[in-house]
Amino acid sequence: MKLKLITLLIFAPFLLFAQTGELTIHPHIRLPQDSLTSQQLVQALNDFLAAAAKPNEENQWVLASQRIETHILLDEFKDIMKSKAFADDQFYQPYLNNVIALKKGQFLIQLSYIGTKDNESHLRASFELIAHQSDDAFLFSSPLLRNTRDWxxxxxxxxxxxxxxxxxxxxxxxxxxxxxxxxxxxxxxxxxxxxxxxxxxxxxxxxxxxxxxxxxxxxxxxxxxxxxxxxxxxxxxxxxxxxxxxxxxxxxxxxxxxxISRRKVNKPIDEACAYLYAGSWGLSWEEIFNQFCDKVANNKKTDWTQIKEEPVNFAETRTEHLIADYVVNALFVQQIEKDQGFAGVWEFLNCGPFEKGNANYYAALEQLTGITQKGYNKAVWKLIEKQKKMALANN
Structure with missing residues (x-):
């Protein structure tokens, strides 16, 4: 109760000036002395925050020389006003906390997103930005480069x-x-x-x-x-x-x-490549496959088409993730690369994002290997046995 009271006392002056979607400015904040500069800074900051909801590339108020550093910060502004708990898409509002002159034409901006309900304030996030004055306008950047300038x-x-x-x-x-x-x-x-x-x-x-x-x-x-x-x-x-x-x-x-964007490739095949080429959770591909055989492929009644639709995690602990279908895909990737080179794997990766039913996946698999959805289960068992023999031969 004491903590809630202190929070309310701290943020109460801000809450008196709330305006939906617009930056709220506490009257005691020290803005730049020049009134025109202050007006330009506040307007540009409002424009920057409004544009933050759009794709990062469309934000015209980002400093061009630090776009990628600022884009990674802009990702944190996406849906920042929404509250699922209070079922309100504009529950959290922006409040200007501080403006600090760093050098001529450059300011450190500190702002927060706060919502109120039943006389209680709720803090969602606090951010810092660098404002750069350019002619008659302001552009903004993440403080990343400034914070690491001595690294x-x-x-x-x-x-x-x-x-x-x-x-x-x-x-x-x-x-x-x-x-x-x-x-x-x-x-x-x-x-x-x-x-x-x-x-x-x-x-x-x-x-x-x-x-x-x-x-x-x-x-x-x-x-x-x-x-x-x-x-x-x-x-x-x-x-x-x-x-x-x-x-x-x-x-x-x-x-x-x-x-290519990972959203465009088939995730199970992408993960399969990672298992095959790099292992996972500190385990090599060989170790993953052995664990897969001990825990999943030890039952001849296993239906691999069902495993594809209902992922099975066979990792030793809950904090780790080793997915049976990814191992199966790794076996297909290994065979495709052996027969057709990585060009075939690339085609397999690009069969389309994961979808329920895996129609695109099965179509690509048939085109690359001749294996149909009907023959999928039998083909998987064949690849598992082949991999086991290879492992024995290597040992």
Whole structure:
């Protein structure tokens, strides 16, 4: 009760000036002394926030030189006003908290999204932006570059790593070699990927300009990314301040996304490629397949068409995910690549996004292998037995 009262006292002055969809400005906030500059700043900020609901590329109030860094922050503004709990699409309203002059023509903007219900205030998120004065207008950017201006960098091929103090050079080099192998397979050329290495999600968010967001309450780790043209930006917030933890599985997904949006490819086949080429959860492809045989493929009555429609997780713990259908797809990918090269796998990947019934999937499989939906179950068992024999031969 005491905490709620304090919160209300803090935000009460803001709530007196609420206007739906428009930025609310506390009368005691120190805006730029020049009234015209203040008017231009507030108008541009309102325009920026309104445009934040649209695709990032359509926001005309983003500083051109920092578009990709700001796009990753703009993703956090999507649907920020909506509240499912209160069934209100405009429950959370923007409030200007602070304006700080950094240097001539540049200001740090702090704002929050707050909603009220039954005389209680509810904080959804708090953001920071940099406002850049340009002629008679203002453009905005994420504070990411400012917050990391004293960081160090390491580079391997077209991959650039930004870090605060130290970095695992061996992991950087290993990453570079594996990334190059994936790029060669995918025919990815001249794509630049920049990584920012942080300890956890909280540190990651603060770098990019999110001081708080209710949605991430209690979440410790996450990675964020954004793509623009030939460049991809990845913020690592998974115990990776020194790039100590690398994941070849995620690396496959990242390199694929440089070639095509992962929303456009078939997810089970994409995951199958990651299993086959990079393993998952610290397990190699061979280890995944052995675990799959012990826990799923040990029952000859298993119907693989049903497994495709109702995913089965055979991982050792609930926090991990090893999906039986992804293993089956990996066996098909392996056979297709052997017979037709990666061009066949690429065609398989692009059979269309996952859909209930998998009509596009079965059509592509038949075209590439001659295996029909009717013969699918028998073909899967045949591939499983073939893989078992290969494993025995290799041992």
């Amino acid at each position: 160090k960098t390491a580079k391997v091929n077209n991959n650039i790593f930004h870090y605060a103090k130290t970095i695992n050079e061996e992991n950087v080099q290993t990453f570079g070699r594996l990334a190059a192998a994936f790029d060669e397979k995918l025919k990815v050329d001249n794509k630049i990927t920049e990584f920012y290495c942080t300890e956890n999600l909280t540190a990651l968010l603060q770098l990019m300009g999110v001081n708080y967001r209710l949605d991430y309450n209690g979440v410790r780790q996450a990675n964020f990314s954004s793509s623009l043209g030939d460049k991809k930006l990845i913020l690592l917030g998974n115990d990776n301040a020194t790039f100590q933890n690398t994941d070849a599985h995620d690396l496959w997904h990242d390199r694929l996304s440089l070639k």
